[in-house]
Amino acid sequence: MAQAASNRSRSAVLHRDSQFIPKKAVGGKGSYIFLEDGTKFLDSTGGAAVSCLGHGNKTVQQAIKDQMDQISYCHSAFFGTDVAEELARLLVDSTEGRMSKLFVVSSGSEAVEAALKLARQYFLELSSPQPQRERFIARLPSYHGTTLGALAVGGHIIRREPFEPLLAKNTSHVSPCNAYRDKKIGEPDASYVARLAAELDAEFQRVGPETVCAFIAEPVVGAALGCVPAVPGYFPAMKAVCEKYGALLIMDEIMSGMGRCGTLHAWEQEDVIPDIQTIGKGLGGGYAPVSGILINDSIVQVLDRGTGVFRHGQTYQGHPVSCAAALAVQKTIQEQKLLENVRNMGAYLEQQLRQRLGDHPYVGDIRGKGLFWGIEFVKDKTTKEPFDPATRLSFLIQERGLCSEYSLSLYGNPGTVDGVRGDHVLLSPPFTVSKEEIDLIVDGAANVLAEVLHELGL
Structure with a gap:
């Protein structure tokens, strides 16, 4: 002792x-x-x-060293870098242009915070703004990060409990898609999906569909449930409910994306394209702190027609060394x-x-x-x-x-x-x-x- x-x-x-x-x-x-x-x-x-x-990995290490020899840091309010542009182009191209912009930050929690704020701002930038949209719907017992905004949309009791008095009250939660725990004996996938879609629809109605910015969910639930994938048809059904009420779909791929599930983007297997996608972890493979959000072109166009300014920024946004690490990791995944x-x-x-x-x-x-x-x-x-x-x-x-x-x-x-x-x-x-x-x-x-x-x- x-x-x-x-x-x-x-x-x-x-x-x-x-x-x-x-x-x-x-x-x-x-x-x-x-x-x-x-x-x-x-x-x-x-x-x-x-x-x-x-x-x-020597290739990634060398790419980081080369970038440091060129420039290690510059503030994104003043300057851009070639390495950030190249990383963004690679990732946008990997979605065949369906996601048309990349926003780079340092951690998964930061990416989720940025995604939530972008979803809110999208509705303020519409030609007919919808300022009443200030709510989110997520799932139990989801985990989306440790910062207060990310923790608020999460639904994991153990992680939330000590900080509950500090959390925003603008998120409500529905059931996860967890076939092992929640699917009834003999219930077909289609019936299970319909049941979950009806629950989400009812939650929109309960809180007021005109107040919801987005529904946020992980394609494969990581830390909270232990690698639980959705059953076939689940995400198209959830997307349909969101579209019915004009809300966005945020897919949190911090843990399950960037190749972890067998395709670069987990949503490629779900027959649905998110409005906003968070990425992290496997993006830079741990060689530097890096995460980000990929943004659907429909969101980008609204922003372009509006102020053109994302009202969010961070000191290490688009950090050159982090972008170099991520670019080298993603190129290695492709080349090998x-x-x-x-x-x-x-x-x-x-x-x-x-x-x-x-x-x-x-x-x-x-x-x-x-x-x-x-x-x-x-x-x-x-x-x-x-x-x-x-x-x-x-x-x-x-x-x-x-x-x-x-x-x-x-x-x-x-x-x-x-x-x-x-x-x-x-x-x-x-x-x-x-x-x-x-x-x-x-x-x-x-x-x-x-x-x-x-x-x-x-």
Whole structure:
């Protein structure tokens, strides 16, 4: 105990947990991070679904160095840069022009904040302005970021609770598209989608359809639910409800986009084009802090015909080094055809997870897309009853994976069922992952789970 207190006193960093000083990372290569004690750690989650190219990519590192040799920073109110223009052109072209502008910031939360403000401003810029539109509709138990605006549209109780008095009250929430938890036995996808569309429609009516700016949702729900994809037809139905009432559709692809699910943009698989799309994490692969929003051309045209000024800006907006990192990451994904590897290795990861854990008595569901997979744990497989939150199962699994005998990242999250109850872990290895590494990941995850459950007397 005295040693732990001594270690805390030696650190001037406010760590995520003030009672826990993490081991120091001193290097990285490919899917591995090297720790100060000599441990070779398998980064099977890419941090939080960030390190899409793995660690130590020389091409990206060189691009960053080259940009720093040219210019590291200039304020976007005064200057632009070639690297920002090139990144924007690459991403706009990747949507075949359907999204026609890119706005670059530094974090996912910042991107969501920008998306919310742009949605509001869009209605003020219309030839017949609609200033009464000041509300948003989101889903439970969604997570869209930690800043106050992003947290307000999120619906994750554990994350919201301490700050509830500070949050705006202009967001309401509807049910997620979670087939494992909410789809009725024998219910066809079309009927389930119709039920969810009717719920969204009713929420528009309840709050006043003329007051809603946008509906915001993740194509594949990440941290809040554990890689839950929508059933076929869901997003076109939600988009139709939004269009019925003149509201926008914001698709939050911070975690699930930029190739993570097997296509560069997750919405490509959903047969729908968003009005505003947030991107991050895999955009720069962790080589620099970078995120952004891609904006549908219909929004851009309204802004152009209006003031032409987006009433939002940040000091590090369009940061040249961040843009250089993102551009190099995206070019590498294209040149090495890594999306094909995401699809192939994603199918192999699914196969191995189902083979090893599909019949496990405490594994309720295995779901995901591409290299974005979640495992939900249940106390009773028949009733789908979750473990008591006091068990802290997902935390114990994550912590045990960090131990030297496993040296494996398992991204654990509580609140899977209702924002408080339920546990899952995420797996999101680099796009460069091999079959051999996937075998190590699945084997390690199964062994960690077995040990934790054994210690809990299960």
